[in-house]
Amino acid sequence: MEEWHRRSVLATGAALSVGGLASIGVGASETDDLPNPELDPNPEMADEDWASYRGDAGHARFIPDGYEFDGDLEAAWTVDHDGSVAVADDTVYTTTADGVVALDAADGSLVWENTDVDAGDPAVAGEMVYLNGGDIVAIDREDGSVRWESDLDPGERTSSHTVAYDGVFVVVDGTLYALEADDGSVRWQRDTAVVESRNGDEQESEFTPGPAAMNGVVYAETQYGVLAFDPATGETIWQTWHWTGGDALYATETAVLADLPGEELPFYDAQTGSGLGLVGPYSTGTLGNESVLSAGDYGYGSTSIHGDEYDWELDVTYTYGQAVISGETVYVYFWADAHNYGDRDYDQKLVALDKRDGSEKWTLSKDDAPVGHIRAISGETIYVDHDGELVALREETDADEDGADEDGANGDDEQDDGTEDGDADESDDSDSDDDGRGDADDDGSSGDENTSDNESSNDGGADDESSTDDSADDGSRNESGSSDDGNAGSDDDGSLEDDGDAGSDGENTGTADETENETTDGGDGDDGEDGDDGADDGVPGFTTGTGLVSGALGLEWLRRRVDADEPAE
Template sequence: MHDVHRRSVLAAGAALSTGIGLASSGVGASDVDGDLPDPSLVPNPEMDEDWASHRGDAGHARFIEDGYEFDGDSLEVAWSVDQTGSIEIGDDNVYTTAVADDTVYTTTTDGVIALDAADGSLLWENTDIDAHSPAVVGETVYLNGGEIVALNRDDGSVRWESTLGAEEWTGNHTVAYDSVFAVVDGTLYALEADDGSVRWQKDTAVVESSEGDEQESGFITGTAAANGVVYAGTEDGTLAFDHTTGETVWQNWRGYYSYNSGHDIYATEKAVLAELSGEENPLYDAQTGELLNHVSSRSGRALSNESAIGGDDNGYGSYSVHGDEYDWSIDVTYTYGEAVFSGETVYVYFEVDGHNYGDRDYDQKLVALDKRDGSEKWTLSKDDAPVGHIRAISGKTIYVEHEEELFALREQTDDEDDSADEGDGTDDEQDDADDGDNTDDTGDEETSDEDEESGDGDSCEVPGDENDDGENTTGSDDDDENATDSDDGDDGATESEERTYQTDADESPGFTTGAGIFSGLLGLEWLRRQSNTDEPDE
């Protein structure tokens, strides 16, 4: 099996930069190809998913146009899993979660895993891969570990690995239009999605200044795709390229913005947001490249078709793409969290990094804000639930990172209420809570009752999940006896055999799964741990 060797991911910084450029604020955009951009050209039309790629979709905008509207009072823990593999590049988090076809793809310190979205049970694991930011298209999961690596969705085995010779920095990759786009050491590559071969590459791009001078410079941002083009930024400007040929569709001079380090691009049908150094980011028209707005934001960014959002040292707010209908701000500062647009709501996790000079007590809270005016819909505190930075929203589930674990938060359904009230733990009720996936969970009732009474950290079994070969993952006493032996000698993606995972009463749980009564018990256990941690050890 191929291997993506462990390496440090370096910021582009001085290696790729010519420094901060303070030029004329006049900006020029040029339209080279009248047929592009085209909003009808969907990057991955076969993927009808909310969050099939890191940051949502190929536009990486953290935007779900018709997303679910959550009720914070009804959110409960469905399951959790250890996730200590998140990577930071400077101040930026590398997002490590994608959800497609009821499967969650994420990373841990050990490698890449695939989980059943219903109950969190392990489907497969590849411990030979040190990569992040999964993007799912077709039957393949594409990740970035310096080189781009493609895994088979069914078992996690490696399909191909790029040979670009990355030495310093690889920007976040984008899978769209049957290609994988990535900036590696200052060069923009378009790779064939089926085998990783190079379709085209651009070592530099030419940007015309407002005075008509041409500047040739290397790439310093990640990529994003929408409207039949791929968006990327150089030291001197932001550009859109034809996805098939790499020809420039439009380009926009940097103006007075700081283009001196590698960051990301956010794109929707209507707008493109360039994440650059400094507190102001340019917002462009996705079709023409025209400068639309100045977004004051150092963190917490997200982009929809109507507005961009983010926070800096002066507050947190929204900036309209057109007009001012979505302009608003709230008086809360030194708060950081990557927002998500879902439907009519902005969801963001706030935590104070330094002193909060604002008037709102949003420290360590998951907050739902009206996207039109910023008014508060609801808040959920870390004291009341395991909330944290949002890693994904898919369907009726919010995935958050909390104390190095990935938690799936869902609204409790009527079926789950009935199951918890009756307390009989029957298989049918458990299966109803898991969207009708009927499986044989013989013995779960007895195990659940014993665990609830003892609270001694015995193994928490995965309810109702069967392997492809028909073997039940939880049933027999023999399975329980061998539950903690997770390493049976198989490597990488072959470790998808039946297993259970320990939950220590004083430690963070490993894989903790269940819905209905299981989620209720998990929530109670989390609250119990919180109350214990409030008392100092003697």
């Protein structure tokens, strides 16, 4: 881990627990213990990769332990929305020309829409989504209703905001406000700040847009410098001077980057405010714990925050792209605004680079897939802007291929033949007893491969062909799949199967000759578990009409029946 260069008080002062700062009353904060990288801005969102419109409260487009994509990506779904994106609890929040929408992350279907809110840059925390534009607006995550709206009466549209430490921090008409996240009331405000210049002169000025939060503090910028504030009281923790104000700040546990006009941008130690270096002015705003990514007219590269382990540069000219650092990889959609005279032509390509040395892992051209500028990365999905549309890109999965080739064929066999003997029976029984029930208990998916079989057999494959469009039209996808099962199966493998129907489809995996009792048992709707029992009672090859094929098969069936009747743990 990088050396923190913390203040000496961190070695002696008692560290605040995660989330502890949020419970400290105004005026009671122990500022000597700040900054503290152990203080998560939003602990309840710690498991989310992209809960705010630029990733998290630091706005750094950085996911420390993100998923590693292999480059074999395809469009899982596409919607005609072009706003910034936040993702939380398998729901995508974004904005449209008409308002704010929540989409099911599994298939892009509409969960809710609010056409009365003219705002953008969604940030999710707790039970609400916070947006800026005019006044700050907080809307309910469940139904999109407005919970509160600030009364700051901005003279112009508000700048980007950050949600952290139970507060919403935003600059409006030069004033830095800290609002209470639960009701929008003003916790504190700072109209101006004084920064001491390098020659000892004190410079007072208003704030410029774009605060960020990390390490238990809020970072904000004036015309003459960057400051770190106690989010509970507004007390200054440290300040550092620079020559002109900018448009935004980006923060991680180790560094703060100032997005300034000019030829070079400074970045600072997040704990002390001391200067660490300069980077190129283009494609900025991507900052990790180890490095800063940026571009100039004659190269695109990485600058180490400490040392030189992450220093590298691509030999490209007039090529830009705002990246995301996820895990060990840099993902960036490159575009060139003029001729590229370097060795690598990355114009209109989604590229994965090793974050340590910049070596290419894979590329995906716009000619081959609907790629574009990255709006978010969450779990196993990359959300991109492709010609004004929001596209969810996911890797092809074995379940998708099996559902189209193998499982679909098996489903047709069961539909046509009713019952099968020999090896076919053993395969079907094994899948039902071992895989189907295990998957249902673990993640609610009831096994996507088996679900594909069942849907093909019972529904004629209609779900496979129309799940996305139909769910978007009538909302049924959200009522069944999202609410009941949490879309665990869809999120895991990128499938658009409706998990909400998996249990009901699983109820009918047996033959058409199932008894009335078996049908009743399968109809309990217990996410496919009872459906599996129903399927066991109607074992292929052992129905009233056919009897036992042979003594050996009968014994084998009885053994399996005893196993199936064992009480579930």
